[in-house]
Amino acid sequence: MPVVDVVTVILPKVPDPRLVTVRRGGTLTDADHHLLAVWAAACAEHVLGLFEAERPDDDRPRAAIEAARAWARGELAMMRARAAGGHAMGAARDLRGAARHAAYAAGQAGAVAHVAAHDLGAAAYAIKAVRAAAPAGGGVAAGLAECRWQREQLPGAIRALVLDDQRRRNDLCWSVFDC
Helix, strand or coil: CCCCCCCCCCCCCCCCCCCHHHHHCEEHHHHHHHHHHHHHHHEEEEEHHHHHHCCCCCCHHHHHHHHHHHHCCCCCHHHHHHHHHHHHHHCCCCCCHHHHHHHEEEHHHCCCCCHHHHHHHHHHHHHHHHHHCCCCCCCHHHHHHHHHHHHHCCCCHHHHHHHHHHHHHHHCCCCCCCC
């Protein structure tokens, strides 16, 4: 039986104006939007090996992570970064477990260029990936360690924003940010 490709929607019904760019009526600056993309890319890259161990010849998730960073540097158009994110999610289509979650993390990182709030998607799927890869009984501890690692990577300029957003959307994100 084929795996149904479903990515859980973790975006709030009412967007947080702090995560909407100024030109779209929010308060998020371009500089902070770029920082969110770079952080999301770091979260996804941290678990990328879980995908690559399963599919070493599929570069779509790695390309999405690189696209997120290139967009943040101003070297790639938003639409191309977003498309790379979609291709990474396509790489997850017939997978299960850690590899699937790692590909989704990369896809979410690529999508940050389009919608900043996808940053938590990259982080949440990365936590799900390490939980799934952990030995029996070790998933919770692995997830906590990953969550803490991610928080250590947060740039100061966006730290309060991300931590507050994690509190607000934790229930939508499988409660992975209880660390």
